Amino acid sequence: MGQNTVREARTRGGVRAADGRGWDDSLHEGDAAGPPRRRGGPHPRGRRGKRRVLRWVASVLSLLILGTAGAGYLYYRHLNGNLKKEELNLGDKPMVDHKVNAAGQTPLNILLIGSDARNSDANKRLGGAKKTFDGPPLADVQMLLHVSADRSNISVISMPRDTLLKMPKCTDPETGEVHPATTNLRMTNASLQRGGPGCTVATWYQLTGITIDHFMMIDFSGVVSMADAIGGVPVCVTDNVRSRNSKGEGSGLELKKGETYIKGEQALQWLRTRYGFEDGTDLARTHAQHMYMNSMVRELKKNTKLSDPNKLRKLAEAATRALTVDDRLDTVKKLYDLGEELKKVPTARITMTTMPSVPSADNNRVLPKPGEAELLFKMVGEDTPLDGKASKKQKPKVSKDPAAPDAEIGVMVQNGTYTDALGAATGRAREVTGVLTGKGFTQARADTQRNPQERTTVYFPSVDLEGDAQAVAKSLGLPLSSAKRSTDVSGVTLVVGADWRSGSTYPKSAAKDDKDKDEALKSARALNGAKADACMEVQPGFTWSD
Template structure:
């Protein structure tokens, strides 16, 4: 039987209504706004307080977050149906708990992050909080081998650490609602695809946010992944496969592992959402304004297209129409996935701006029903597996103004093996990944950062004539071929400096923008640094990597000639091919393909 896209779901008990779980409708009028009797200021009205009853309960703190009053930590996973958190856990206490406050200052990013707002502001009592927590599906963060994991992000001088979150849009047809929205009846219950993949990087100082989208048609190699439920092992791929198939290799944790393997960026969390989740989130904010430069109808005589039909100009889209916008390929630009990615960026930026000026979802009555939909739509890693943790994430995200949000697409080129697919563009894709790894703002508005000196290894190096060094030719660029014999020239240079075990690798030349020295384990770090010092290569170019078995020097495109290495000034500009879109650009408009217009 084909594997469902929503993992770990079994039969659920009857969904209890909010008034069963601590929500008191008497505190709100017919529009959902607080009555004079309480709620608006966060106080509790009606019924005995936990102090009166002596029970353990959950109250609401001054910042609107649920806080403990002698009970269990609310972020703990409910007990019941295993690691996915389904089923109700043991409930404690009989008090009403805290009631929601009205919150007017709102910012959340994307359909999945909008749920952060809903969850954080809908805390209608501890029991209801537990109910919402049980709704959230949880999965393992990374299904790859530990050796393939990217190094954790380093803290800045102030001790602050960047945050990297992978947003995944699944095309799973695993429910009647998702099937109706996604179409293709024959795919019901089939292996899901990660058709939307966006890496959200929140800077260490929380001043800016960068987003990298990977087109779903990208070809790459995938790492080994192990399904945590069935223990099935998916071997690392030998050839190139489409990136969206990673979700079917054990779950979203394999998509995370694939990103880490490609980008060397450590991913802290993931959030996955399905078709119905996108629709409910768009409805929640009353529509997202989008723009097209001509009338569009995304449907042709062969049945291609999402069915999106809009007039020229700006239109607020919601519900199924919002989903159609995000899925439209035929009708935008050249009918490729690249145009669809641009449309998704426009939508996300518009949603951020809409949320900042829109207070409709501070209405508790609307939040009550919406919270049920939102929590059922999400799958997250265990580190985000409670409403409180999602709320905390939302508070971090809202610190960034739209003008400091930069949307990009991974630099790409048409794949050599398949002209209908794309692959990461050498040098430029790595440049974008490096900027994110090093927490450099993609909008170029960073304050000057003081370079952190690289510490010398505490493990002493072996004698020069005892250090084995493999030298590879990485001088090929996107426009220039490799310099013949370059690996041999530099290996002989090393031999002349006393590194008599240095040898040139005769295999095909690789692509490396800058010269780098890699080593596999801590006991060889000192040896690698000794090689760098002998050649005048900066210690910052010495990197730990599980891709090598010994000290490996890759002569990069920055050292195509000569025997003296001269490090060039580091370029921290975002590649033009990343197709940057600033979050504050309100006049962005999608170009409509002339074959999909109407009058």
């Protein structure tokens, strides 16, 4: 099961290039697979290896918590000893505190990391690529699991391992080595080599601004042991499929049309398959992995796998041996508590997505897709469900508490227009105060405090001031949803965001557009956890007859 820690793997041998080989769709060293193709584009050739860690590991990680939760204190000390721990954040910027919702609840964000460490016999057998044995690992799977503040839904965003980003400054806690911030773009999976998983956390925080509460990391052998402990999972294909082409490339997966329960090596083949699914690209493989994840969630929730003492014992053992966790999540009791939070979310409210991306200049790497990737991150950062359900059910309503006359409403106006790229728009608090005064809000006052945020928002501390806040929002042409309750303010407080840097009229383009959200989610290929009829299309040329 790979007992060596990831830290040991990182400190042995030279540093591998981020584009080295990782998980691919073949179990054999000699089966060559070219670099991943983007949907609709050519299949570029080059020296890019076949590394692809199983993206389904995010679901495994979240589910193994449920298994551990069910185990309670079974072998408590023993299981605690199985867990490996590392620091949460190795960046030089502390993460900001969560903003609570109107009910005083906070969201929960967990970064799930799949390491390609080849630091044990099991990992070497599963991962191949002898040149990388005992070298420092890469973070080839990165998924942000967001649990909503009210625990009603879960959203998952995965980031392609070949995404190009700027890396933050990170300090290795063991060696003291300082890895300076990069000015050039590097593959995101290289973050793990810059001190450990805490640097991967720092990289995500720099990109998204989303506060991350915990990380959990798993390696090849951990994935396999978890898959075996969980048991069979049903998958579906639209036709007979055999993943092997004329050059011998492929995972070797062979299934009949329709639904089949898979586990063990066959499950591993499914999760590695690229040739034979849809158009033969990595996007197809990712989609198949998401189907497997959701199917596994449904299986564990609907049947008795977690009530069988023997299976439960195996699952708890495999879970704790497989994991490296942050120093705030370092006991089975804490995993239990986290599991209790996750168990509150129904399967139908789980949404899996992949960060929208575009090819880089060389077409072998990707960049976050402008607009759509940012919108997806913003939705998660603002605790907006990716399935769209809660946003409809919780559509803002006009307050039952009537607003006071405009001239009697006290409003504090703050400048929140600062961005890293543009800085702050000077004088915005004073300018917008003048706009409010002209509209009859004569008690509006400009505050010298700056409160950077993306969207213009009217905060109020208690329900008796909700009507007043909505009146301020309406007068400025802000959407009703921009009036939000917050315990951080003592009165109605207008924060002029980066979406309104100039002018006396709130720009219509700044309003949230459901069409843009739909496009972003379509690009992210959102998949709902309750979609039990999902079936992988089989690629022409990879079918066979009975």
